[in-house]
Amino acid sequence: MVAEVTVELFDPRGAVEADLVGCHRVMAEWWRVDKRDLPALSYTECVNRLCTPFPGFGEEVRWLARRGGEVVGLATIDLLEAESSHIGLTEIVVDPRVRRQGIGTAVLRALLPELRDRGRHLVEGWQLTVGGDGPEWARTRGFTTVGTVLMQALEFAGADPARWDVPVPAGYRTRRWRGAAPEELVESYALARQAIHDAPLGGLGYRQPDWTVPRVREREAELRSAGVEHRVVVAVHEATGVVAGSTELEVLPDDLDWGYQRETAVVAAHRGRGLGRCVKAEMIRWLLADRPTFTRVQTTTGAANTPMQRVNAQLGFTTTRTMVAVNSGIDVLEATLARL
Structure with a gap:
């Protein structure tokens, strides 16, 4: 019997080391599978990213997903401000080794009430790697692809x-x-x-x-x-x-x-x-x-x-990864999840 997935609010700045190690394990695997163009994610870099909100993206809220006590996923919502204050910019990450087992769906279900309480009616994600699991997962949960974005890099060595x-x-x-x-x-x-x-x-x-x-x-x-x-x-x-x-x-x-x-x-x-x-x-x-x-x-x-x-x-920039952006209204997502 597969253990139930639990989803809880997570503050990395006050987290115990075991949870931070679990987050690093999940994120490092995510980078290895979906962000192959980037150097491996170190534990220190991972913790710094978790503890440092990205400037200009408003308040940041994080969640942790566990199964059988093990960290198997995490999510981040950036509560955009001013002209985009209707949006919850959302990123859901599931350990690639345990994908297609309902973990991402459980996380999305847990996030929607919080987004609604925060006055957000549009959920948007910007960087789902083409060729990875993200775009198809998003489509079957009620999201629509609304744009394509290229990750481009200029590597100075040999340029x-x-x-x-x-x-x-x-x-x-x-x-x-x-x-x-x-x-x-x-x-x-x-x-x-x-x-x-x-x-x-x-x-x-x-x-x-x-x-x-x-x-x-x-x-x-x-x-x-x-x-x-x-x-x-x-x-x-x-x-x-x-x-x-x-x-x-x-x-x-x-x-x-x-x-x-x-x-x-x-x-x-x-x-x-x-x-x-x-x-x-x-x-x-x-x-x-x-x-x-x-x-x-x-x-x-x-x-x-x-x-x-x-x-x-x-x-001298080259394209290292192609990504899609997706969005959906909360009502659409709730209706889709109710049918799953």
Whole structure:
């Protein structure tokens, strides 16, 4: 007889070591099966990830699934804020060695009342690996695929530095900073960040932030508080002095040799001049000048965003994993689970 699955709220910051070891076992197997492009997940890195909410994603709530006393799965909900405060961004992880035994379904059942109590009516997941178990499991539980995302990486070992020797287009200059935008640029920087709203999001419920100067300053303060190194490179239009394009990169406190390439946006009136490639290339040169031991930069790109894929390919990024995003209303999920 198979033991019953129990699901409970979990605070990793106050957890006993046995539970953290169990979480590492589950997550390490998950990475080995579904994230083969990444280095093996160490125990220390796993615990750091569990204990450190991802900046900008709101309050984070975790659950643990046990069977016969053994940790067999875990789940995370990020309670997105502002424009996306109707969404519970959800990730359910089951040890690949015990999948297809109802564990993920038990976890989903346990999460839905909490999501409803928190005022969330849309459940969304962003990174289900194509070719893995996740997409089909999600489909049969009531989720709909709403987009495809590419995980892309630039590995510095063996890369050709000539790819990053990109001149600044005529009529523009670049500026760069860590942490906080200069006062003389912050207003036009906020406006330039609005250009990311043109990026195709498919059927995602997520909405890009409405970037204003207070919103930029709030985001900068949040990253500083989390110990994140935040780098920005912008292209400034010389005739007007306004920011025409930007890119940002984050290095989390425990990621000592790699960084996350975040949003790159070019204002519509300045597109077609190579500004996106220019600012991303300068970011790479700047990063390596300061941190020559860095091994890679990682980013996600929408499968429908062919212009950014082209820029990334020119700089040496390759696609390491293809993922789908899914979502569903809570009512649909509850009705589907009731039939299982």
